[in-house]
Each structure stands twice: as structure tokens, then as C-alpha cells.
Amino acid sequence: MNYSQVLEIASCTDPGMVRSHNEDSIASDPVNGLVVLADGMGGYNAGEVASGMATTVITTEIQQLLAKVQPFQIDEETKAPVAGRMIREQVLKANTSIYQAAQSQPQYAGMGTTLVVCLFYDNKMTVGHLGDSRLYLLREGKFSQVTRDHSLLQEQIDSGIITAEQAKHAQHKNLVTKALGIDPTVEPEVREYATKPGDLYLLCSDGLCDMVDDEDMGMTLQALGGNLKLAAQQLVQMANDNGGKDNVSVILVRVLREYPAPSGVMGKVFAWLK
Amino acid sequence: MAKLILSMDGLVLKEIPLSKERTTIGRKAHNDIQIDNLAVSGEHAVIVTILNDSFMEDLGSTNGTLVNGNPVKKHFLQNNDVIELGKYKLKFIQEAGAQPAAAAADFEKTMVLRPSAMKAAAEQARAAGMGGAQAAQAVRQAAIQSVGNAAQAAGIGEKPAAPAAAPAAPAAAPAAKASQPLGAIQLLSGGNAGKELELSKPLTTLGKPGVQVAVLTRRPQGYFITHVEGVQRPTVNGQAIGSAPHALKDHDLVEIAGIKMEFFHKS
Numbered sequence: 001m002n003y004s005q006v007l008e009i010a011s012c013t014d015p016g017m018v019r020s021h022n023e024d025s026i027a028s029d030p031v032n033g034l035v036v037l038a039d040g041m042g043g044y045n046a047g048e049v050a051s052g053m054a055t056t057v058i059t060t061e062i063q064q065l066l067a068k069v070q071p072f073q074i075d076e077e078t079k080a081p082v083a084g085r086m087i088r089e090q091v092l093k094a095n096t097s098i099y100q101a102a103q104s105q106p107q108y109a110g111m112g113t114t115l116v117v118c119l120f121y122d123n124k125m126t127v128g129h130l131g132d133s134r135l136y137l138l139r140e141g142k143f144s145q146v147t148r149d150h151s152l153l154q155e156q157i158d159s160g161i162i163t164a165e166q167a168k169h170a171q172h173k174n175l176v177t178k179a180l181g182i183d184p185t186v187e188p189e190v191r192e193y194a195t196k197p198g199d200l201y202l203l204c205s206d207g208l209c210d211m212v213d214d215e216d217m218g219m220t221l222q223a224l225g226g227n228l229k230l231a232a233q234q235l236v237q238m239a240n241d242n243g244g245k246d247n248v249s250v251i252l253v254r255v256l257r258e259y260p261a262p263s264g265v266m267g268k269v270f271a272w273l274k
Numbered sequence: 275m276a277k278l279i280l281s282m283d284g285l286v287l288k289e290i291p292l293s294k295e296r297t298t299i300g301r302k303a304h305n306d307i308q309i310d311n312l313a314v315s316g317e318h319a320v321i322v323t324i325l326n327d328s329f330m331e332d333l334g335s336t337n338g339t340l341v342n343g344n345p346v347k348k349h350f351l352q353n354n355d356v357i358e359l360g361k362y363k364l365k366f367i368q369e370a371g372a373q374p375a376a377a378a379a380d381f382e383k384t385m386v387l388r389p390s391a392m393k394a395a396a397e398q399a400r401a402a403g404m405g406g407a408q409a410a411q412a413v414r415q416a417a418i419q420s421v422g423n424a425a426q427a428a429g430i431g432e433k434p435a436a437p438a439a440a441p442a443a444p445a446a447a448p449a450a451k452a453s454q455p456l457g458a459i460q461l462l463s464g465g466n467a468g469k470e471l472e473l474s475k476p477l478t479t480l481g482k483p484g485v486q487v488a489v490l491t492r493r494p495q496g497y498f499i500t501h502v503e504g505v506q507r508p509t510v511n512g513q514a515i516g517s518a519p520h521a522l523k524d525h526d527l528v529e530i531a532g533i534k535m536e537f538f539h540k541s
Contacts, residue, residue, distance in 0.1 A: 020275055020293065041384045112386055132384065152387050175387040182386045206384065216476055223479040226487055226503040234491065234500075238476060241493050 001070075003033035003120055006259040010228035011035075011251040014236045016207055017244030023047030024205045024249040025113075027055040032066050033120035034059065035251050039133050039205040041179070042102075042111030050098050050113040050181050057094040058117055062086060072122035072261040083119050084190050087128040091115065091180065091188040098181025112179040115188070116147060116203050118253065120195065122261035128190040131176040134209055136217065138200040138225075143218025146193070146201075150178035173210055200225060201253040204235070207246035211239035221252075228252045276328050278321070278357075279365040280307065292328055297321045299359065300333075313337050313360030321351070328366065330357060455539040457497045457522070459490070462534040472540065473497060481508075486531040490522070497522040497537065504531070 009030050015022040023040040025048065036058050040051030071083035078085055094115075102108045114131025127135050132149040148154055152175040156162045162170065180186060200221055208217070217235060224231035232250045239248040278297075280287045290297070290307055298305045300318040309318075315335035322329045328351040332339040340358040341349045349355075353368040457473045459480075471478070473490055479502065481487040486504030490497055498519035501507045507514045508530045510522070522528070526537045 039384060041386070114384065131386075174384045176384055177387050179384075179386045219475065220477060223477055223489055224502055226483065230489075230500065230502060234477070234489075237491075237493070 001121075001259070001262065002031050003259065004030035006256055007033055007120060008228055008254040008256055009035065009251065010232045011249075012229075012232035012236045013249040014240065014244075014247070016247050017240050019247055021045065021048065022247045023051055024207070024247040025051035025055045026203075026249050026251055027059045028251060029059060029063060032063060034062055034066075034118070035203060035253055036115070036117045037133055037203045037205060037249055037251055038113045038115045038180070039131070039207070039247065039249070040111065040113040042108065046102075046108045046111035047113070049101070049108060050111040053098050053101065054094045054113045054115055054180055057097055058087075058090050058115075061090040061093055062119065065090075070121070070261065071119055071126070072124070081122070081124070081126070081192065083121060083124075083126040084192060087117055087119060087126055088188060088190050091117070091128055091130070092185070095180050095186045096184075099184055102181060110182075112181040114176060114205070115180050118201065118203065120253070120255070120259070123195055123258055124192055125195050125201070126190060126192045128188045130186065130188050131179045132173075132206045134204055134206075136202040136204070136214075138202070138218060138221045139196060140198070141222065143214065143221065145214065147189070149176070150189070151176045173206070195255050197255055197257050199255040201255075202235075203251040203253075205247060205249040207244070207248035208235060208239050208250060210246065211242040211244065211248070225254075228254060276323065276326070276351075276366065276368045278307070279367060280309075281363050281365070282361055292321060292323045295323060297323065299364070307364075309359060309362050311360055311362065314362070318359055319357070326368070327351075328368075330366075335359075454492070454494060454496065455541050457490075457492070457537060458540050459528070459535045459537050462527075462536055464533040480533075480535075481531040488530045490537075491519065495521070499528065506531075 007030055009028045011026050011028055013022060013024050013026050025038045025040065026036065028035045036055045038051035038054040040047030040049070042050060065086055069082055071081060071086065073082050074080070075082045075085050098111065098113065102111050114133040116127065116129040116133040116135050118125055118127045118135065127147060129135065129147045130150060132151045134149065135146040137144055137146050152172055153167050153170055155177065157164055157167055178186060202217065202221065212235065216238060220234050220238065221231055224234055232252050235250045236248045276292045278290045278292065280290065294306065297307065298317065298320050299307045299309065300316050301308065301310060301314045302316040305317070315337070317333045318335040319330060319332050319339050322331065330341065330349045330351055332347050337360060338345050341355055351366045353366065355366040357364040357366065458470055459473065460470045461467050473492055475492065477489050477491045479487055479489045481504070486506050487502040488508040489500050489502050491500065498521055499508060499510065499515060500519045501515060501517060508528060509515070510520055511527050522537045524539045528535050528537055
């Protein structure tokens with residue numbers, strides 16, 4: 001199934017106003033309904049190496065798998081759509097590649113990356129994430145955060161040590177508790193959600209959500225929803241206008257119509273023809 | 275990073291960061307900074323940047339290069355030096371306080387906090403016998419510290435800056451917003467003629483969805499109008515705008531989806 005007729009995707013990435021180079025990396029594959037965003041960290045240019053490896057490994061590996069199996073097929077082991085397992089395994093594969101590169105080459109020591117990856121299929125979406133890169137959703141005028149950061153701040157909010165309001169002014173926004181490529185193994189958070197036509201998904205690095213209030217992000221998406229490319233550029237511009245202290249990356253995905261998995265005999269014929 | 279500001283007759287044309295080791299200036303298209311003017315030679319000059327130092331060298335140009343009014347062949351650029359090529363001026367700006375800025379930027383860098391670091395910090399706090407919020411604070415600080423230590427031990431150059439540096443930064447953004455005059459539009463035609471709309475939000479959309487929509491954005495530099503959708507583009511003072519954002523000036527006449535309106539500064 002070709003998802004480029006079902007999904008409208010726009011993206012924008014910028015080094016920001018302070019940093020000289022961009023350690024974020026983004027990739028999108030409209031045909032397979034796949035988007036990946038990574039925010040690298042580590043000295044010198046290692047951050048960009050880590051985020052670049054994450055997006056490349058995950059995109060190419062999932063593309064290869066999708067040529068063989070459909071994401072909505074039910075996995076015999078987990079009794080859930082294959083997509084979840086597919087994302088989890090490819091994230092682990094990327095983790096191993098980055099970890100090994102970091103171990104074997106001294107200039108890459110300690111590099112890692114946060115990640116958010118979404119795969120769309122059968123009126124559903126599976127999101128996998130690590131660290132503080134986020135997924136937001138604008139549905140029927142309501143803007144909300146879908147993923148929960150793996151960060152010290154989020155843990156403190158959850159345990160009631162600080163309130164969400166205090167968190168906005170906290171000094172340690174930048175400490176993540178999970179990331180790709182830091183340890184030999186990692187457990188990404190993978191969840192499945194049902195999508196609706198008209199949904200607008202926003203994937204972003206912390207360079208956007210640290211600089212722009214959620215309220216302003218939601219307002220921008222509502223106001224400029226008619227022109228996704230412009231909306232993506234506007235979000236980056238707002239982050240830069242507010243100081244742009246970090247690299248800013250944005251991927252927008254709009255669900256244009258229903259996209260149920262082909263079922264029954266016709267579906268099989270269709271899948272076979274494809 | 276140092277940068278050059280290109281201007282002519284006092285009008286700023288663009289800003290060029292000196293990100294490369296060699297930045298060439300000349301009339302021909304292959305130059306990093308192309309100045310399409312007959313008074314400028316094809317390959318006029320080059321700026322060599324090594325670490326924090328930049329040198330300007332004239333490449334045997336026909337009309338020569340002036341720095342601060344004096345003709346030069348080779349020159350070590352200082353902050354605020356003005357390079358002149360014909361009618362064009364290039365001002366050299368060395369980012370002042372590059373070091374503190376870099377330190378502050380380091381603080382923003384995302385770092386991983388390992389569970390072991392958290393645990394060790396929590397135990398330290400418990401051993402110290404502190405209660406409630408105090409302990410939490412200690413956990414946080416100790417955790418940050420141990421992450422810093424771990425990073426240093428691993429040979430990574432990153433370290434969190436002193437906490438005192440951080441609060442100053444968020445304050446800068448609202449200040450920029452406040453200093454800018456509030457804009458508004460007054461509708462001049464259509465059913466709501468005479469009505470005034472304050473542009474206090476970061477962006478305001480105007481027009482009819484599906485027909486023609488434009489957005490007015492409020493930025494630290496002022497207000498801008500951008501075309502969002504529709505075949506027809508909005509006009510400013512009778513001229514249709516392009517696809518790039520168009521800066522609005524006081525008393526500009528704007529027309530969107532057949533409705534005329536005037537933009538003005540309120541304060």
C-alpha cells in the first residue's frame with residue numbers, strides 16, 4: 001500500500017541561533033508511512049553521527065522489512081500487529097550500531113541520540129520513542145502531547161516533587177534518562193494509537209518545545225494547518241525568535257483520509273498484485 | 275563565530291557567517307559572497323578564518339579594497355572593521371564574549387542521566403539525613419554533578435554550566451516581546467468595516483479558508499504577512515506579496531480575500 005496518498009508530510013530542521021552545527025537528523029518516507037526524528041548528543045560532531053546513524057539505520061531496515069511483511073499483520077508471538085515489534089527491533093539494531101561505533105572509535109565516545117519514530121498503517125499509528133524528542137497530536141482542535149519524555153524532569157513531575165509549572169523554569173531540562181547508543185541495550189517505549197482523518201501529528205526535538213509554549217505550537221498548527229510546509233517553517237522561526245538555543249527540528253504528518261488494511265480475498269489479491 | 279554584514283548606502287543587504295576557512299568575495303557567481311557590481315572584480319578578495327582570527331586579503335582587484343578608509347593588501351580583521359568594495363560595505367563583527375556564550379550553550383546540551391548516578395545521589399542524600407524538599411534538591415544537584423563527573427571521566431568536554439547562568443536566559447525572550455510596539459489592523463471594507471483587531475498573539479490568520487488565507491506573525495523584528503493558501507495572494511499597498519514573509523510598516527494597506535484593511539502600530 002502506498003501511503004503517500006493518505007499522509008501529507010512536511011518537515012524543517014535548523015541549527016538554531018546559537019549552535020554552529022545541526023546535531024538533529026530527520027527522515028521521512030511517505031510511501032511507507034514512516035517518519036523518524038533524532039536529536040544527537042556528544043562532543044564535537046559525534047552528536048550528528050549518532051542521530052544520522054539512528055535515522056538511516058531505522059529507515060532503511062524498516063523499509064526492507066516492509067517489502068516482505070505488512071505492518072498490520074498479526075505477529076504470532078505477541079498477538080499484536082507486527083509494526084510494534086518491527087520498530088522495537090530496529091531501534092535495538094540502531095542502538096547496537098551506535099554503541100559499537102562509540103566503543104570502537106575514541107572520537108565518538110559517549111555519543112548518543114534521542115529518538116521518536118512513527119509508522120502509519122491500517123488507520124493506526126505505532127510510535128516508538130527514547131529521551132526527550134516528542135510527538136504531539138492536534139485532533140479536532142485539541143493539541144496534546146502523546147509521548148512522555150524519558151527525562152529527570154518528567155520523573156520529578158510524575159513523582160510529585162515539582163509541578164508542571166515549576167518544570168518550565170527548571171534548570172535541568174536537558175537531562176534524559178534513556179537514549180539510543182549509550183548502553184549495550186535499551187528498551188524503547190512503543191505504543192499503538194488509532195488515527196482519525198484530519199489528525200495532525202507533530203514530531204519535534206527539544207529545541208522546539210523548550211523554546212515555544214505548547215499553547216503557541218497548537219495555535220500555529222491550527223492557524224497554518226492549510227499549509228504544512230509553512231507551519232513547519234513557522235514553528236522553527238518561533239523557536240529561533242525566542243532565542244533558538246538548540247537545534248530545532250519539526251516533522252508534521254497529516255492524515256488525509258481513512259486507510260484501512262486491505263482485507264479478505266480482494267485484499268490478498270491486491271497485496272499479491274503489489 | 276565571526277560574521278560580515280553586507281550593506282550599500284546604509285541599507286543592510288545580508289549577514290554572512292564566516293563558517294569556512296576561506297570565504298571569497300567577488301563579482302562572479304562562484305564566490306561565497308557574490309557582489310554583482312562592475313566596480314567589483316571577478317575575484318576581488320578573500321577572508322581566511324583560522325580559529326577566532328580572520329584575515330582579509332585583496333586578490334589583486336582592479337579597484338582595490340579599503341579597510342576603515344585605507345587601501346590594504348592584507349589585513350588582520352578587528353571587531354567593527356569596515357571593508358569597502360566600490361559602493362559596498364562589509365562590516366566585520368567578532369561575536370563578543372564567544373566564550374561565555376559557548377559555556378551557556380553547553381548547559382543546554384542534552385545529556386544522559388544513568389540510573390546508577392541517580393541512585394548514588396539519592397543514597398548520598400539519605401545518608402546526610404535530610405528530609406523532604408531539601409533531599410529532593412540535593413538529589414537533583416548531586417545527580418547533575420555526578421553526571422558532569424561521569425562525562426568528564428569519559429573524556430567528554432561537556433559540563434553543566436554554573437546554575438547561576440541559566441535563569442538569565444529565559445528572561446531575554448519576554449523582554450524582546452515587550453519592547454516591540456503592539457500592532458493592530460482596522461478593517462476598511464466588508465461587513466465589519468471600521469472594526470479594529472489587536473495583533474497581540476504570535477500569529478493571527480485572516481481570510482476565508484479554502485479561498486484565500488494569510489497569516490500575520492508577530493516577531494521580535496516586527497510584524498510580517500505571509501500567504502498561506504488560495505490562488506490569489508494578499509496585496510500590500512496594491513502589490514501582491516511573494517511566497518516569502520513580507521514585513522509590514524505602519525499604515526500599510528492590506529487586502530485579503532477582497533477585504534481592505536490598514537495595519538498600524540498602536541503604541
